[in-house]
Amino acid sequence: MEWWVFLSGFFVGLTTLMLIGIPVAIAFLLVNMVGVYLLWGGFGGFNQLVLSIDSSISTFILVPIPMFILMGSIMFHSGVAMRMIKVIDQWLGFISGRLAVLTVGAGAVLATLTGVAMGSVAMLGSTLTPEMEKRGYARSLAIGPVLGSGALAILIPPSTLAIVLASVGGFSVAKTLVAIVVPGILLALMYVTYIVIRVKLRPQDAPQYEVEQVSLSVKIRDTFLYLLPPLSIIVLIIAGIFSGVATPTESAALGTFAAFVLAACYGELSPAKLKLSLLSATKLTVMILIILTGSASFSQLLSFSGATSAITSWATALDVSSITLMMMMMFLVLVIGMFIEQTSIVLVTMPIFLPIIHAMGWDPIWFAVVMMVNLELATITPPAGLSLFVMKGVAPPDTTMGDIYRAALPFILINILLMAIMIAFPQIALWLPSKM
Amino acid sequence: MRGLERAYDRLINTMGWIAGSILILLMLATVLKVALRLFFGHGLLGIDQISGIMMVWMTFLGAAWVLREGGHVAVDILTSNLTGNTARVAALIAAVTGTIVCLAVAWFGFQAVITSLRRGVVVAAELEIPRAVNLIPIPFGALLMGLEFMRQAINICRGEIPVTAGAH
Amino acid sequence: EVQLRMVGAWAPGFSPTAEIGKNFMENVNRLGEGKVKINYLGADDILPPLDQPEALVNGVFDVWFGAPNYWAGVVPGGDVTELSPARIPDGGPGSEIYEFLVKAFAAKGVRYLGHAAGDVGVGSHYMVTTFPVSSIDDLSGKPVRVTPLSRHFVQAAKAESVTLPPAEIFLALDRGTVRAMTWPIADAFTRYGWQDVTKYMIDQPMYRSGGGLAMNLDKWDSLEPDVQEILLKAVGETQEFAQTWFADNQAEQVDLMKKAGMEVVALSPEEAKRWNDTAVSALWDYYGTIYSGEQIAQIKAMFDAAAAQ
Numbered sequence: 020m021e022w023w024v025f026l027s028g029f030f031v032g033l034t035t036l037m038l039i040g041i042p043v044a045i046a047f048l049l050v051n052m053v054g055v056y057l058l059w060g061g062f063g064g065f066n067q068l069v070l071s072i073d074s075s076i077s078t079f080i081l082v083p084i085p086m087f088i089l090m091g092s093i094m095f096h097s098g099v100a101m102r103m104i105k106v107i108d109q110w111l112g113f114i115s116g117r118l119a120v121l122t123v124g125a126g127a128v129l130a131t132l133t134g135v136a137m138g139s140v141a142m143l144g145s146t147l148t149p150e151m152e153k154r155g156y157a158r159s160l161a162i163g164p165v166l167g168s169g170a171l172a173i174l175i176p177p178s179t180l181a182i183v184l185a186s187v188g189g190f191s192v193a194k195t196l197v198a199i200v201v202p203g204i205l206l207a208l209m210y211v212t213y214i215v216i217r218v219k220l221r222p223q224d225a226p227q228y229e230v231e232q233v234s235l236s237v238k239i240r241d242t243f244l245y246l247l248p249p250l251s252i253i254v255l256i257i258a259g260i261f262s263g264v265a266t267p268t269e270s271a272a273l274g275t276f277a278a279f280v281l282a283a284c285y286g287e288l289s290p291a292k293l294k295l296s297l298l299s300a301t302k303l304t305v306m307i308l309i310i311l312t313g314s315a316s317f318s319q320l321l322s323f324s325g326a327t328s329a330i331t332s333w334a335t336a337l338d339v340s341s342i343t344l345m346m347m348m349m350f351l352v353l354v355i356g357m358f359i360e361q362t363s364i365v366l367v368t369m370p371i372f373l374p375i376i377h378a379m380g381w382d383p384i385w386f387a388v389v390m391m392v393n394l395e396l397a398t399i400t401p402p403a404g405l406s407l408f409v410m411k412g413v414a415p416p417d418t419t420m421g422d423i424y425r426a427a428l429p430f431i432l433i434n435i436l437l438m439a440i441m442i443a444f445p446q447i448a449l450w451l452p453s454k455m
Numbered sequence: 456m457r458g459l460e461r462a463y464d465r466l467i468n469t470m471g472w473i474a475g476s477i478l479i480l481l482m483l484a485t486v487l488k489v490a491l492r493l494f495f496g497h498g499l500l501g502i503d504q505i506s507g508i509m510m511v512w513m514t515f516l517g518a519a520w521v522l523r524e525g526g527h528v529a530v531d532i533l534t535s536n537l538t539g540n541t542a543r544v545a546a547l548i549a550a551v552t553g554t555i556v557c558l559a560v561a562w563f564g565f566q567a568v569i570t571s572l573r574r575g576v577v578v579a580a581e582l583e584i585p586r587a588v589n590l591i592p593i594p595f596g597a598l599l600m601g602l603e604f605m606r607q608a609i610n611i612c613r614g615e616i617p618v619t620a621g622a623h
Numbered sequence: 624e625v626q627l628r629m630v631g632a633w634a635p636g637f638s639p640t641a642e643i644g645k646n647f648m649e650n651v652n653r654l655g656e657g658k659v660k661i662n663y664l665g666a667d668d669i670l671p672p673l674d675q676p677e678a679l680v681n682g683v684f685d686v687w688f689g690a691p692n693y694w695a696g697v698v699p700g701g702d703v704t705e706l707s708p709a710r711i712p713d714g715g716p717g718s719e720i721y722e723f724l725v726k727a728f729a730a731k732g733v734r735y736l737g738h739a740a741g742d743v744g745v746g747s748h749y750m751v752t753t754f755p756v757s758s759i760d761d762l763s764g765k766p767v768r769v770t771p772l773s774r775h776f777v778q779a780a781k782a783e784s785v786t787l788p789p790a791e792i793f794l795a796l797d798r799g800t801v802r803a804m805t806w807p808i809a810d811a812f813t814r815y816g817w818q819d820v821t822k823y824m825i826d827q828p829m830y831r832s833g834g835g836l837a838m839n840l841d842k843w844d845s846l847e848p849d850v851q852e853i854l855l856k857a858v859g860e861t862q863e864f865a866q867t868w869f870a871d872n873q874a875e876q877v878d879l880m881k882k883a884g885m886e887v888v889a890l891s892p893e894e895a896k897r898w899n900d901t902a903v904s905a906l907w908d909y910y911g912t913i914y915s916g917e918q919i920a921q922i923k924a925m926f927d928a929a930a931a932q
């Protein structure tokens with residue numbers, strides 16, 4: 020069978036199954052089973068499908084996902100996160116769209132802890148989204164910044180994906196890591212700018228709320244009691260990773276453990292709260308991991324059918340200018356990124372992109388930076404961006420996927436704008452690494 | 456029949472608790488490894504590998520419980536706008552498809568465990584653990600998920616309003 | 624014309640070791656024109672490398688290349704040629720040790736095709752560190768990133784073995800999470816930028832490394848004898864190609880490492896012997912858990928026969 024038959028079969032099948040309300044994980048599994056039957060042939064193929072389910076999640080690299088979910092869950096259900104927000108409320112006067120801006124700030128901070136978007140989205144979505152909804156924020160403003168902040172997690176170092184991209188592409192890992200710092204900060208600033216402008220234009224999206232007057236001594240006491248201890252957990256995690264005392268997996272586990280200890284110190288670790296945090300974290304973890312079991316085999320089958328490489332070859336065989344070619348390649352990554360996860364995109368496209376990068380004489384670090392912004396974007400592009408599903412898992416119960424897609428849209432456009440800036444002004448991407 | 460269903464519910468609840476316990480163990484195992492390295496200058500061999508195995512066990516033992524609790528994500532752009540019989544038919548299609556897919560995975564997963572044991576495949580990492588240890592929860596979890604979907608399908612046929620399918 | 628589908632652990636162009644697979648394919652397609660043709664499907668974009676051996680057994684594809692050690696889980700002891708003293712690690716098609724491996728793999732549904740490496744001590748596994756080393760004792764207690772192949776040595780050296788995917792190594796070395804690693808230097812060591820975060824290469828070759836080739840057994844059995852002959856001839860040519868290929872790549876890599884400021888450390892003769900003895904006996908001890916004492920003796924005898932050729 021031709022690759023395009025598989026390609027349309029895969030996507031039409033997946034889209035149809037998802038639209039009739041079949042859980043995403045089951046939709047992936049069914050499409051995979053049909054693909055396996057056609058491409059891997061008979062029982063041996065199905066045996067391989069089971070093996071790939073195992074190998075796609077049986078890795079300690081993914082352990083930070085459940086850890087950060089559990090940490091967020093503990094912080095939320097024990098009331099620690101709420102108290103942090105309350106203390107900040109006490110200090111801050113009114114700033115338009117404050118909680119949305121805070122989400123981006125917190126997202127940037129979390130981004131320095133993890134290279135996995137989903138952990139960040141789970142944590143922010145389970146703490147700040149309900150708070151924003153409670154304060155009467157527009158739903159899209161309560162969700163969008165969380166999705167955007169999840170994307171920051173991949174772009175701001177440490178970023179596992181940056182290292183994967185650099186090693187597959189043969190780029191300098193150190194330079195790639197340094198180079199994504201500037202676009203990472205730039206992206207956070209663009210998010211904030213968007214939120215501030217939007218709230219200026221549509222004040223009803225982020226209603227002003229009364230901040231109760233508290234004395235300075237109470238403010239200082241609360242800061243030491245409720246703000247600094249959880250912040251020091253974050254500092255502990257950062258220090259652990261950067262000093263080399265612990266790997267990201269270890270830091271995540273230690274940070275989560277510290278969150279338990281902290282909640283216990285506050286006297287908030289009652290059996291009921293413990294049960295609630297544990298079961299809600301388990302539910303979310305299982306939901307995410309089971310989707311991951313399907314998306315890995317899906318990407319593999321797509322590659323196996325020749326579809327991914329055929330599209331890539333076709334797009335790059337065209338006779339166009341350098342910038343147009345770059346934009347087309349990025350568009351291609353954007354489209355593939357709508358359906359499959361980032362590591363697979365890197366593995367599928369880079370072997371074909373690399374000869375072009377060399378032939379065109381592009382600076383590989385520039386390419387890597389633009390590619391990273393694009394890959395980070397893939398977590399929030401409908402229909403299959405994983406952060407969208409994580410958001411669905413932690414959002415208030417009446418939130419629909421449509422709500423989440425709509426909330427993601429402005430942040431997708433901001434990412435595309437950043438990508439355009441990076442393509443047009445390579446010096447922004449290359450300035451910092453050139454100082455090395 | 457009711458007694459059977461209650462026993463099944465207890466089993467699913469237990470699985471949920473086991474998955475939750477694995478999540479805690481996952482954290483404690485890594486904390487222990489770091490603590491040992493900090494205080495005794497030597498980590499614990501194989502914790503990372505065991506963590507990977509725990510990820511699979513947690514996912515598949517907890518999957519049916521998550522399904523019953525309505526925790527598996529579905530795209531509901533279309534189904535959230537359906538009412539009456541159309542909604543019921545869509546939910547039934549989803550539940551029946553889920554049943555077939557999960558029971559098939561359970562069957563192939565069972566075969567994969569047998570094959571892996573017969574071939575004597577081991578994971579050549581820090582600890583030489585049979586690959587089958589990773590694989591065992593897959594057919595077991597898929598079977599429970601299949602039964603849960605089947606129960607949903609039966610309930611929809613009985614005229615009960617589906618709680619989970621398409622809702623989340 | 625028979626069409627064979629090939630999958631490898633790494634993409635040619637990315638990994639020099641993957642050239643073993645590419646060279647084999649080119650040899651087959653040249654020698655077997657009109658009779659047999661190998662089509663390369665892809666590498667880790669198709670299937671995770673460590674899942675590929677079982678996928679080959681399952682018949683998902685027909686021909687495979689990768690590290691001989693990737694078979695450790697499916698054909699325990701199938702990578703014993705890592706310790707071979709022969710110029711061609713398995714002596715090439717027809718040699719005694721080669722036929723021994725063919726039999727061992729066949730029991731698991733695989734047709735062993737060959738192990739292609741540099742000459743003894745060329746293209747091998749080496750240790751690279753961030754701290755000065757003059758003796759194996761210096762490794763004691765240090766966190767060392769291991770491959771499935773080197774974990775026995777690292778444990779025997781009383782170092783702490785750490786498993787990390789290649790993409791994680793740079794950061795781990797940079798931050799001291801691991802302080803040393805082992806790698807077949809010829810396989811694009813500098814591609815990952817590791818020369819910037821390590822200081823010393825211990826000039827003591829350990830295991831043969833290089834590339835392994837294998838086929839699905841049912842597929843092999845379905846081939847006409849003349850096609851099988853073509854494949855074996857291609858294996859022989861690839862094994863010769865590997866000798867200069869790994870020598871050239873290693874020289875190039877060591878040059879780049881030195882340019883980046885790394886120091887190549889030569890151990891004193893007695894320390895080199897201790898290091899080598901530990902490396903070799905650690906791996907033999909592991910094979911001792913798989914093969915009987917009798918079989919080990921037989922393998923060693925076959926190695927000597929191949930080395931004498």
Ligand code: NA
Binds near residue numbers: 135171175178
């Ligand atoms: Na990050």
Ligand code: NA
Binds near residue numbers: 398403404
């Ligand atoms: Na996407």
